Amino acid sequence: MKSEASPGWRWILRGQEVRLGLAVGLAMLAAAVELLPFFLLAQAVDRVVQGGPQMGAGLLVLAGWTALALLSKYLLYTLAYYFSHVAAYRVLFDTRRALVRHLSWAPLPWLSRWSSGELKQRVIQDVERMEQFIAHHSVECVAAIISPVWVFIALCLLDWRLALCALLPVPLALLAQAWMMRGLTARMAQYAGAVDDLDGAVLEFLRSAPLMKAFRQDARSFKRMREALARYQYLIGRMIGLTVPGWSVFVVLLGANVALLFPLGLWLLRNGQLSQAELVLALILGTGMLRPLLRVARLNSQLQEILGGIRRFAPLLAWPQPAPGEVHVVARGQAVTFDAVSFSYEQQPVLEHIDLHLPAGQMTALVGPSGSGKSTLAWLLGGLLEPGSGNIRIGGQPLSSFSEATRAATVGVVSQEAFIFQGSLLDNLRLGRPEATLAQIYSALRVAQAEDFVRALPQGLDTLMDERGVRLSGGERQRIGLARVLLAETPVLVLDEATAFADSRTEHRFYQALRAMWPDKTLLVIAHRLSSLCDAEQIVWLEHGVIQACGTHPQLLASNSAYATQWRHQFHSEDWAIRERGTLHVGLD
Template sequence: MGGEFSRGQRPAWRWLLRGQGWRLGGAVAMAVLAAGVELLPFVLLAQAVNLVLQEPAPSASLLELAGWMALCVLLKYVLYTFAYYLSHVAAYRVLFNTRRALVRHLSWAPLPWLVRLSSGELKRRLIQDVERMEQFIAHHSVECVAALLSPLWAFALLCAVDWRLALCALLPVPLALLAQGWMMRGLEGRLREYAGAVDDLDGATLEYLRNALLMKAFRQDSRSFKRMREALDRYRRLIGRMIALSVPGWSAFTVLLGANVAILFPLGLWLHARGEVGLSDLVLVLILGTGMLRPLLRVARFNSQIQEIIGGVRRFAPLLQWPQPAEGNEQVPQGALEVRFEAVCFSYDGRPVLREIDLCLPAGQMTALVGPSGSGKSTLAWLLGGLLDADSGRVTVGGRPLAAMSDATRAATVGVVSQEAFVFRGSVLDNLLIGRPDASEEQLFTALRVAQAEDFVRALPQGLHTPLDERGVRLSGGERQRIGLARALLAETPVLVLDEATAFADSRTEQRFYRDLRQAWPEQTVLVIAHRLGSVRDAEQIVVLERGVLSDRGQHPQLLERSPLYAQQWRRQFETEQWSIRNRSPQHAVAD
C-alpha cells in the first residue's frame, strides 16, 4: 500500500479515520493526563515516608495524604473511562464505515480480480483484517500513549530529584532496544508468510465445513482431509519457527527493562550515605526508576501487532480502490449476436491452458464445447462470461470487445450458469428476481418451465414465496441448479453460457431443456459445455478442444467421420448407456 491508496492520494489512515479525529484526539489527551496523574500517588507516598520518619508521626497529615491518594485514583479512573469511551466509539464507527465501504466497493471490483481470491482470503480481508483495527483504535490508541508518556513523566520527576539517578534509570534502554531489534528481525516477511498460512487454513476450514456431511457419511475426520492436514502442518511449522526466533529476544527485552534496579539501588544508597539524597527521595527513585520502563513492554507488543494491522489494511485497501462505475448511456446489444474469439491465449500460473483460439459462435445458434477433462472448456466459457481476462487476443460480442464493456453491460449481454448454483437467503421469488427485478409472473414461469423447475416450485408449500436459506437446504442439489438456471434464463441475455448447468438432469430431461430453450429464445446465442454428447448432438456447431487447442469443429455427423477424439468419446458414451449390471441372455437381447 505504501502508506496510501488511490482515494485522492490521501493517506490510508486519514481516510479510514475520517470524521473520528476529534474523538481520538480527546482520547489521547485524556490518556496523557491520566499518565501524569498515575505518578502522583508515588509522590504522595514519598511525602508519607517523610512524615512517618518524624517523631511523632502526624496522623492528621497522613490521613490527608491518604485522601489525596484516593482522589488521584478516582481522577485516573475518570480520565481513563472517558479516554476509552471516546476511543471505542471511534473504533466501532470506523469498523462500520469501513465494512460498509468494502461491501459497496466489492460490487464494483472487476470479476477477474475477485475470481483469483479464495473464500478464505475474502473472509480474512472483509472480517479479520477489519476487526484488527478495533484493537488498534479502541485500545492501543490509549494504552500506547499512556505507556509512552509514563516513562517520560517519570523521567522528568526523577530529574527533579537527582539527574544522575534519572540517567542511570535509562541505562538499560539501549540494550533493550538491541534485544527488541533482534526479536523483530525479519518480522515483516514472517508476517506475510503467516498471513498466507492463515488464508490457506481458513480456506481449508471453510471447505471442510461445507463438506462435513460428506466426510461424516464416509466416517472421515479432519486428518483424512488432505488440504486441511497440509494447512495445519504448515501453520504449526511456521508458528514453531516464529516462537523460536521471537522468544529469546522477548525474554531479554523483558529482563533488561527491569535491570536498572541493579544500578539504581547501590548508587542511591551511596548518594544517601553521602547525604545528597534523602530517604524519602530514595524511596521515590527506587519505586519510579525500577518500574518506569515496564510500560514499554506494551509498546513493544504493540509494535509487533501494528505490523499485522498495517498488513491487514494493505490487504483490504485494494478493494477500496475500485471506483464506482460511471452511469453512462452505454447501449446493451440486442437481438442475435455473434461471438468471436480472436487468437485467445490463457495460462494459469505460467501453465498454458488455451493456445491461439480462433472461434466464431454464429449469432442465434447453439455451439457445444466438447473434449476431455482439462482441455480448457470451462476456461473458454469463463473468458466469455468476463470471469477471466485473456493473456492475449480478444473476445468480441456483436463486434464489440468484451473487455471494453462495463460490468453492467457485460452482465446484461452475457449470462453465465455453472454447475455450482448458489441460493441466497430469502424466498424462491427473491432468488429468481436478482437479475431482473421487474419480471412479470408469465416471464417467471416461462423461465421455470424451460429450466424444468416449474413443477417442483408449484409443489412447494408457498410456491414462489417459499423461504430458503443461503445453502438452499430445503432444496436438493438438482433443484438448486434448476433455480440458478431459471434465474439466468429470466435475464434473457442475448448470449448464454452453460457450463455443465444441466448436470442435475437425466438425458431425457436435458434434451427437453435444450428443446424448450431454443423454442423460447430462438435468437439467443448459446455456448454449452456438456459431457453427455447425446444431448448436444443436434447443436448447429460442435467444437472439439484438446489440450487447450481447437482440434476440430462441425456438426455431429461430420465430426464422427473426421475427428478421432470426438468419435472415441461418442462410442464410449454409447457403450456406457448400453451397459448393464447383469449379463443379458440372448432372449433378453432379442426382446429388447
C-alpha cells in the same frame, strides 16, 4: 481504471480524528495523574519518619488525596476508553461497508483470483484486528509511552543523575528489541499466507462435513487441512524460536536499572543530597519507569500484523465506483468471435490461439476430454477470466471495452454449481432482474423445468432458502440457477455443465424449451452428454487447448475419430441392461 492510491491509517481513521484525539489527550493526562499516589506515598513516609502529634491527621489527609487521585485516574481512563471504543467500532463499520461496496465494483477476473479463505481474512479478520488496537491499545500505548516521560521529569526534579541512571539500560534494550524484530515483516507475510490457506481449508472441510461423515472420515483424512495445519504449526514454532530469546533479554534489561538506581540513591542519601522519602520515591518510580515499554514492544508486533492486514485489504478498496449510466444494452442476435485467444494458468498454457465464431442465434457446443480448456473458454466469454492474448468480440465490439454492467446485461453464465443465497426463492430469482413480474418469473421457471417443483413448495416463491440452498437437491439448485439467468434475458448465454444433475429427458426438454422461447439467443454450451448436443448447429472438439475439429454432429462422426469414439462409448453405456439371473449385458448394437 484502478486507483493508484492505497488507503492507509489516515484514510481508515477519517472522521474519527476528534474522538481519537480526545482519547489520546485523556490517556496522557491519566498517565500523569497515575504518578500522584507515589508522590503522596513519599510524603506519608516523610511524615512517619518525622513523627509528631499531627502525624495521624496528616496521613488521613494524604489518604484522602490518594483516593481522589485514584478516582481521577479512573474517570480519565474511562472517558479515554469510551472515545476510543466509539471510534474503533465506527472505523470497523465504515471499513467493512467500504470493502463490500468496492468488492461489488471490482472486475470479475480480478475478483475470481481470490479464494474464499483470502476474502474471509480480509473482510473479517484483518478488519477485526483494528478494533482491538484502536479501542484498547491506542490508549494503552499512549499511556505506556508518556508514562516514562512523566517519570523522567519527576526524577529530574529529584536529581538529574537519578533520571539519567534510570535510562542507562534503554540502548541495550532497544538493541535486543531490534534483534527480536529482525525479519518480522517477511515472517508476518508468511504467517498471513498460512492463515489464508488454513481458513480456506477449514471452510472447505466444513462444507464437505456431511460427505466426510458419510465415509466416516475425520480431519486427519482431509489432506489440504492437514497440510495447512502443518505449515501453520511450523511457522508458529519458527517465530517463537526466533523471538523468545530476544524478548527475554529485552524484559530483563528494562528492569535492570534498579541495580544502578539503588547504589546511587544510597550515596546521595549519605551525602545529604536526598531525603529518605525522596529515595523511596526515586526507587519506586525508577524501577517501574521502563516497564510500560514492554507493552509498547508487544503492541509493535501487533501493529505490524495490523499494517499487514491493511496492505492485504487495500487492493479491495482501490476500485473506483463505475460511472452511472454505463449500461449499454446489446441488441439480440449478436455473433461472438474469438480472435487468436490464448490463456495460461501460472505460465501453464491452457488455450492456444483459439479462432472461433459463434453464429448469432445459434447453439455452439464445446466437447472434448477433461482438462481440454472447455470451461476456461466459457469463463473467458463470461468475463470471469481475461485472455492472455487475443480478443473476444460480441457484435463486433471487444468484450474488454464493456463495462461490468454492460457485460452482465449481455452475457449470462450458468455453471454446474448454482449458488443459492439465504432469503426467499423469489429474491434469488430476481437477483439479476429485480423488476421482473410473476408472469416472467414463471415463464423462466417453465423453460428451466423448475415450475412444477416450485409450485409444489409449501410457500411457493416465498419459500425461504437456507444458505447455499441446502434444502434443494443438486438438480433443483441448478434449475433455479438456470431460471435466474434466463430471467435476465441476456443476448448471449453460456451454459457450463449447467444441466449436469438433470436426467437426459429433463435436459432434452430444457434445450427444446430454451430454443423455442428465445430463438435469437446465441448459446455456448458445455454438457457431459453428447446426446444433448446433437441438435447444435456447431460442435467444436477441443483437445489440449486447441480446436481439433468443428462441424455438425453428422460431420464430426464422419471426420473426427475421437468424437466418434466418445459418442459410441456414451451411446453404449446408456444401453446397459440387467438381465435375469444377475448377468450384466452391454448392448453393442
